[in-house]
Amino acid sequence: MKIIKLSATDSTNSFLKDLSRNSPLENYTTVVAINQTKGRGQQQSKWVSEPYKNLTFSIFTSFNDLKIIHKKYLNFAISLSIYDVLLANTLSKIAIKWPNDILSANHKICGILIENTFFGDKIKNSFIGIGLNVNQEIFPEHLTNATSLKLETAIEYNLDTLLDTILVALQKNIKLLDAKEFNVLEERYLSVLYKRNIPTMFKNSKDEIFMGMISGVSDFGKLQVLLDDDVIKEFGIKEISFL
Known part of the structure; x- marks a missing residue:
């Protein structure tokens, strides 16, 4: 090396x-x-x-x-x-x-x-x-x-x-x-993923605030968040942040 x-x-x-x-x-x-x-x-x-x-x-x-x-x-x-x-x-x-x-x-x-x-x-x-x-x-x-x-x-x-x-x-x-x-x-x-399976407040790229839980990472590397309506939504880098 x-x-x-x-x-x-x-x-x-x-x-x-x-x-x-x-x-x-x-x-x-x-x-x-x-x-x-x-x-x-x-x-x-x-x-x-x-x-x-x-x-x-x-x-x-x-x-x-x-x-x-x-x-x-x-x-x-x-x-x-x-x-x-x-x-x-x-x-x-x-x-x-x-x-x-x-x-x-x-x-x-x-x-x-x-x-x-x-x-x-x-x-x-x-x-x-x-x-x-x-x-x-x-x-x-x-x-x-x-x-x-x-x-x-x-x-x-x-x-x-x-x-x-x-x-x-x-x-x-x-x-x-x-x-x-x-x-x-x-x-x-x-x-060891931070905040996984813990109810957390997030903010998206439109400055909208919402509650969800990190559930995993998609095949394409996007963050998967379980929302209140039991729908999993995927986010790319800079599309979501912790409030």
Whole structure:
């Protein structure tokens, strides 16, 4: 496994994608940035990270036989990898907030961005960007819901050691994906999905407020919410939020 360490870059995902255009990449090639100046999240949102304090990195993975229709299981595998590592570090009340934010006691500690390339009906490669708040203790005022490992555990973490642990967990879950153990991944993901089967107030993209319960994730990766009239409605990213 090749690990490339950068003092600074705008986006590790962008850097890794540019690298792949110029030369073949070894599977699990990883780019780590001490300072990521323009980190990206879902739907063009930004990931803000203090230099030298956190992990901002991207991983290249290639697949031989992962169909696009099974894309949600890739998301499950990556999310569970971070979840497993945080759980092993005794963080409290860890959960995955759909689709792939990781929460600790209702506060966001990790964001994931997965960008894929396709060939026919299959996913050829994935560029997996991960931002994990590790030793940062003060966040910008607008990030009212952010936390870090150090804030949650009062422990200072070695970033290199933590990265190695994450990469091991990721390879373990990717093996389940390659082996098409989709049911295993889905069962585990749903068992730790934030607010699943709990009556919750939501707001949709039209600012309409309604009550529902998260019941699962559709074949196309949309969030399934059981409404008051026993109808299950599906929502894409940015189409629904917690009130």
